[in-house]
Amino acid sequence: MKVMEKYKEMAFWPKMFINFILILAIFLLITVLSNVGIISNYYQGIMLSICINVILVVSLNITTGFLGQLTLGHAGFMAVGAYSGAFLSKNLMGTLPDPLIFLLAIIVGGVVAMAFGVIVGVPTLRLKGDYLAIITLAFGEVIKNILLNLNIVGGASGYIGIPRYTNFLWAYWLAVITVVLSIALINSRHGRAIVSIREDEIASEASGIDTKKFKILAFVFAAFFAGVAGCLYAHYMGILEPKTFKFDKSIEILVMVVLGGMGNIKGSIISAIVLTVLPQLLVSVSGYRMLLYALALIIMMLFKYDPTLVKLINNIKNRFKKVRG
Amino acid sequence: MMNVLEVKDLGINFGGLRAVDHFNLTIEQGELYGLIGPNGAGKTTVFNMLTGVYAPSDGQIMLQGKTLNNLSCHKIAQLGIARTFQNIRLFKDLSVIDNVKIGLHERYNYSLVSSLLKTKKYFLMEQQMEKEALDLLEVFRLHTYAHIKACNLPYGKQRELEIARALATHPKLLLLDEPAAGMNPQETEELMEVIKNVRKKFNISILLIEHDMKLVMGICEKITVLNYGSVLLCGTPDEVVNDPRVIKAYLGD
Ligand SMILES: Nc1ncnc2c1ncn2[C@@H]1O[C@H](COP(=O)(O)OP(=O)(O)OP(=O)(O)O)[C@@H](O)[C@H]1O
Ligand SMILES: [Mg+2]
Numbered sequence: 001m002k003v004m005e006k007y008k009e010m011a012f013w014p015k016m017f018i019n020f021i022l023i024l025a026i027f028l029l030i031t032v033l034s035n036v037g038i039i040s041n042y043y044q045g046i047m048l049s050i051c052i053n054v055i056l057v058v059s060l061n062i063t064t065g066f067l068g069q070l071t072l073g074h075a076g077f078m079a080v081g082a083y084s085g086a087f088l089s090k091n092l093m094g095t096l097p098d099p100l101i102f103l104l105a106i107i108v109g110g111v112v113a114m115a116f117g118v119i120v121g122v123p124t125l126r127l128k129g130d131y132l133a134i135i136t137l138a139f140g141e142v143i144k145n146i147l148l149n150l151n152i153v154g155g156a157s158g159y160i161g162i163p164r165y166t167n168f169l170w171a172y173w174l175a176v177i178t179v180v181l182s183i184a185l186i187n188s189r190h191g192r193a194i195v196s197i198r199e200d201e202i203a204s205e206a207s208g209i210d211t212k213k214f215k216i217l218a219f220v221f222a223a224f225f226a227g228v229a230g231c232l233y234a235h236y237m238g239i240l241e242p243k244t245f246k247f248d249k250s251i252e253i254l255v256m257v258v259l260g261g262m263g264n265i266k267g268s269i270i271s272a273i274v275l276t277v278l279p280q281l282l283v284s285v286s287g288y289r290m291l292l293y294a295l296a297l298i299i300m301m302l303f304k305y306d307p308t309l310v311k312l313i314n315n316i317k318n319r320f321k322k323v324r325g
Numbered sequence: 326m327m328n329v330l331e332v333k334d335l336g337i338n339f340g341g342l343r344a345v346d347h348f349n350l351t352i353e354q355g356e357l358y359g360l361i362g363p364n365g366a367g368k369t370t371v372f373n374m375l376t377g378v379y380a381p382s383d384g385q386i387m388l389q390g391k392t393l394n395n396l397s398c399h400k401i402a403q404l405g406i407a408r409t410f411q412n413i414r415l416f417k418d419l420s421v422i423d424n425v426k427i428g429l430h431e432r433y434n435y436s437l438v439s440s441l442l443k444t445k446k447y448f449l450m451e452q453q454m455e456k457e458a459l460d461l462l463e464v465f466r467l468h469t470y471a472h473i474k475a476c477n478l479p480y481g482k483q484r485e486l487e488i489a490r491a492l493a494t495h496p497k498l499l500l501l502d503e504p505a506a507g508m509n510p511q512e513t514e515e516l517m518e519v520i521k522n523v524r525k526k527f528n529i530s531i532l533l534i535e536h537d538m539k540l541v542m543g544i545c546e547k548i549t550v551l552n553y554g555s556v557l558l559c560g561t562p563d564e565v566v567n568d569p570r571v572i573k574a575y576l577g578d
Contacts, residue, residue, distance in 0.1 A: 012448070181441050188440030188447065189430050189454075192419075196427045199416035205398035206376060206408055208431040208494050217437070 027172050034168065044168060046280055048236055051171035052229050053272040055178045057256040058265055059225035062182060064254065065262035066191065067218040068198025070133040073120070074226050075249035076140030077113040079242070081227025082234040083153050085109030086162040089235065093163050102165040106174070106231045113227025114220050116143075121219040125212065140250055147242035159240040166236035174232060178225050183265055185221065194218045195263070248290060255293040258300050327354050327389070329498050329530045330375075330406075335384035337374060344370045345554045348384070350532075352498065357524055358532045359545035359562075363575055367554040368534045369411055372500050376408050377401045389497065403431055407496035409487040411503050411534075417476035421467060424475050424486055425458040428493025461489050464526065465519065481512040485519065492527060499523075501533040505540050513537060517544050542566065550574065 007015065030047065033039045039047075060074045085105035092101045116139075124135045153159045185191045193214045196204040204211050234240050252275075260271030279289055328351050335348040345367040352358050360368050373379040375386060377398040386393045393401055407428075416424050433454050439447040462468040465485040470478060475486060484504055491499055504520070505513045517540055524531050535541045541548065542562045550557040550565060552574040558565060565571055 012443070184441045184443060188451075189426075189433060189435065190437055190440050192423060192427050193430055195419065196416050199418060200414045202378065202398075203410070203414035203416065203490075204427070206402055206410075206414075207428045207490060208399050208402035209427065210397075210399045 023176055027169075030172075031168065046277060048166065048168060048171045048232075050273050050276045051168075051175040052232050052236070053253075053256065053276050054175045054269055055225050055229040055232070056253045057260065057268045057272040058178055058182050059222040059229070060253050061257045061260070061263065061265065061268045062185070062194070062218050063222045064257050065264065065268075066186060066198065067194050067215060068262075069125070069215065069219075070130075071136040071219070071222075072133050072247070072250050072254065073136035073138075073140035073143075074222070074253050075245040075247070076136075076143040077116060077223040077226035078230035078233070078249070079140075079143050079147060079245035080116050080230065081109035081113040082230030082240055082245075083147060083159065084112040085227070085231030086159060086234040086240060087153060089163050089165065090161060098163070098165060101163075102170065102235065105165075105235070106170075106228055109231030109234075110224040110227040113230065114224040117220040117223030118216065121216050121223075125215040125219060137247065137250070140245070140247060144242050144245050147245070154240070156242065159234075160238070162234050162238050162240065164235055164238045166232050171232055171236070174228060178228070179265065179269065182221075182225075186265070190214065190217065198263075251290070252293065255297055258297060328352065329354050329356075329389060330532070331385075331387040332375070333385045333387075335371070335374060335381050335386065337370060337379055337382045343554060345374070345381075345551075348551075348554075348556060350549060350559075352530050352532060354530060355524065355528065356530050356547060357520070357545050358530070359541040359548040360532060360534045360551060361536070361538075361541055361548060361565075362551035362557070366551040368551055369502055370554075371551070372408060372502055372534065375401075375500060376406055402494055402496075405495075405497035406500065407491035407494045407498075408500035409484070409491055409502055409504060411506065413483050413487055415475040415483055415487060415490075417474070419475060420472050421475055421478065421486055422455070422458050422462065422471040424490050425461055425493050426454055428490040429454050429457060432495060458493070461493055462486075464492075464523065465489050481508050481516075484508070485516070488519075488523070492523065495527075496529055499529050499531045501531065501535075503534050503536065505535060505537045513540055516540070520544060538566075 007018065010018075030039065034044050056074060056078065060071070063069055063071050085108055088108050089101050089105040092104070095101075096104075120136065120139050124132055127135065147153065148156045186195070193204070193209045194217065196207065196209060197211050197214060201211055256271045256275050257268060259275065260267035260269070330350065330352040332348060332350040336346050337344050348371060360371065362368055370379065374381045375393075377393070377396055377400070381394065388404055388406060391404065393404070393406075396404070416427060419427075433450045435444075435446045435450045438444070459468050459471060462471055465482075465488065467482060467486060467489060470482070475483065478486060484507075488499075488501065488504065501520070505516055508516060520531065520533070521544055523529070533541075533545070545562060547560070548562055548565045549559045550571050557570055557574055558568055560568075
């Protein structure tokens, strides 16, 4: 307890230094355990998936949780990043050192996804609520269908022979960067502007905030990292299939955001970890996964808006606080 | 003296309804101006046109000689018109101080790169923002509440926080839409003092809509009466209270 209080009182950079040491320690621990074989290949794969999902969930939380706009096309941005990054590295393979190619692919994947973010965002962000959800949903489906018919990247039979550059090092540190930048964004004037739009768009405009600009910023920021995650995924699998980026994928990410808490980055990380590990452990029920997700969503919505349930949750929370304090 | 606001022949149609018609208004530097009228007269609609929420169907709005027609809300706010809302619009889930900081947003304009990389400029400006926000809150004796959620403030304090947030944008003209609505007489009394102080301290002009006649008569130097979207009369408080047309408009025939 005392240690936590001391930590909270620390200045910004010393705090960041301690955070960095902890993050580094976790990385080294996992790397060493993997190298000596204590963590099996199977679990290494799960950890990679966790990192990719953390990137997807945290970035979607920027638009859904902080900006407050329901978007259902995150998998579409992921697909765009995956295919464009893979296309680049496949064509550059052998010409440059591998890490450099991969870095380029990640940047290109992110930037292309970002460009699509602008293309989708500029005309649609003036729409509200349901309309935006429908348009982004349509965007995701359109992307998937274009990829199905795009023979230059394999079409329906899949895009094969992508160099498998992704390893834990890349995935882990890219996830860290995503989280750090997201937190930095939120704790700034730009982040406050984004949150103010969620809280009250009219009041936000009346306070001098260019709401269109900040909607685009949030949208494009999220798209960029979805593209990065897609790129990691592509170079992890070595093969891409358009059907991976179906609507289901967007919903899966959204469920993780909702369960972790709208506008809660820590929650997003935890929920990305839990909901990546859980289905692996419960392979027997994996057929019902989408059903379970839907159920989880409904229960969350009920909890969020039902006053008696909210009260119940608060009581439980207070009891926990008393126990800890 | 220089005019802060000049409105000429402003009008707006909502479908077939002419909500405001030939509305004229001139506000001088430092003036405390009242806009009154019965329910549905079009007062809030005037505010919405002045702040760009509605585009006027005709007429002209000028702030210190600059035409505001067709500018977006945030642009008008940046140029110097700030407002509060008849139905409070705070950023409810944010802390009291963050509400004010959002008002400060435009004047502490460090870049996105500074935000993401946490540069020196970021820390410097955030520190200055924190100080200015606290100073502003202190004017309304809200500084002790700085870190609680805005929605947890008592009602009267919420109205004052909205004024603090509006002032954070450094307006030339402040529009208050029924600032005393829902306040008890004592709170209203305090609010009158606050409004007077604010005008002096920040050297701004204020236009306020209010149904509480005691407040309007007590602090406004000039008043315009609106009825069915048209200006009924414009004059000093004494001229307005003693005019039979005003009494008729409020009480009916
Ligand atoms: N967006 C809108 N669409 C259609 N009609 C509107 C709109 N906004 C206002 N009106 C109409 O314009 C008229 C003036 O409304 P307004 O809200 O400006 O009145 P007000 O003077 O502020 O009244 P109050 O004292 O009750 O606040 C009303 O008849 C109202 O119904
Ligand atoms: Mg009104």
